[in-house]
Amino acid sequence: MIPYGTLVNCAAIIGGSIVGVLLRSRFPENIRQIVFQGLGLCTILIGIQMALKVENILILIFSILIGGIIGELLKLDTLFERLASKLKKMVKSDNSGFTDGLITASLIYCIGAMAIIGSFDEGIRGDATVLFTKSILDGFASIALASTYGIGVLFSFIPVLIYQGMLTIFAQTFQEWFSPEIIAQMTATGGVLILGISFVILEVKKINLSNLLPSLGVVIFLTAMFAN
Template identity: 60%
Template sequence: MLPIGSLVNAGAIVLGSLIGCALHSRFPERFRSIVFQGLGLGVLLLGFQMAFKVQDIIVVLFSILLGGILGELLRLDRLFDRLGNSVKKRLGSANPKFTDGLVTASLIFCIGALAIVGSIEEGIRNNPTILYTKAILDGFASIALASSFGSGVLFSALPVLIYQGTITIGAGSLENVLSTTLIDQLSATGGLLIVGIGLIILEIKEIRIANLLPALVMVGPLQWLAQILRAL
């Protein structure tokens, strides 16, 4: 099936990014700085809101720890930087924040319950309403992100489309796997990663978020293992 919701979501990101890029060139440095700080605080709030959905903090904690170790072994941060710099080079962009904008926006837009639940809802029930709502939120967020990071945010529409579209198309096989508890655990883990992004934006602490991404893959197996141990 055609992932209409994801297409609309990607289109909203492109539109918002174009508006943000237009504002970026007109903002004096002091305005860009305050927007950047406000954006960082907003990202922190989003991350904490998601993180508080945690159902089993031990599962989330071990997911972050084991995922971080795996990410370091795979050096995902270098992979993301190479991909971002490759896109930047092909486009001939001189924006020093291009790769940061692309990676940061992609993580913010892809990590979260709305992306997962909305894509599954469209895939199973042919109802893209949740993704339409997400498109509005992401559209406004991309204005703020692009006004700070520049054109790299625009190209985050592509990973969003691929990620959510893949979930929508494969939703039938995921219906019986993703329980409400598991989605909450994924949201809480993703929320912690988004808190990390907020700390980076505010220049409080440099965190290799890309290397922590495998934590999202660890949540499912660890949640399943925790359920088995409780049943013993």
């Protein structure tokens, strides 16, 4: 199965990032700052909406804690930074915000409920409507992010392609495994991580979100285990 929704999503990210980079030098600093603050506030709302879908708060809490420990032991943050640095060298970019832009954008685009639910919808029902809608949102977000971080945001299409593409194929193959409860718990856990992203965007607190990513896998395991 070809994940058309994900391919369109990647194209929107690339297009939005190019526009953002072209406009970067033309945006006054105060305009760029207020746009970024607005994006941060909207990210808070998205995170809260997702987190409120939780069905078992204890599973969510333990998933975040266990996932964070796993991420720290695996040193995922260091791994992602090294990969981003290698990519920066490959494209010969001298942009100081390349790594931050790549990682921040990747987290925003991959963790959200629309990435999970949209990929499942396309994989299980062959309906890419959610991902097409996400593409529009990500395209505009890419303009705002690229106008601040630079060209690194454009390359976030790579993890989006891998992550959403794999989810779509996985959902198609193992669709009977994913109950509404598992999807709700994954969405809620993603919402907590999205809230963390908003804190980083608004410069409230630096949170090591890369090392919390295993929480999304842990919540599937714990939810399935306790459901049975």
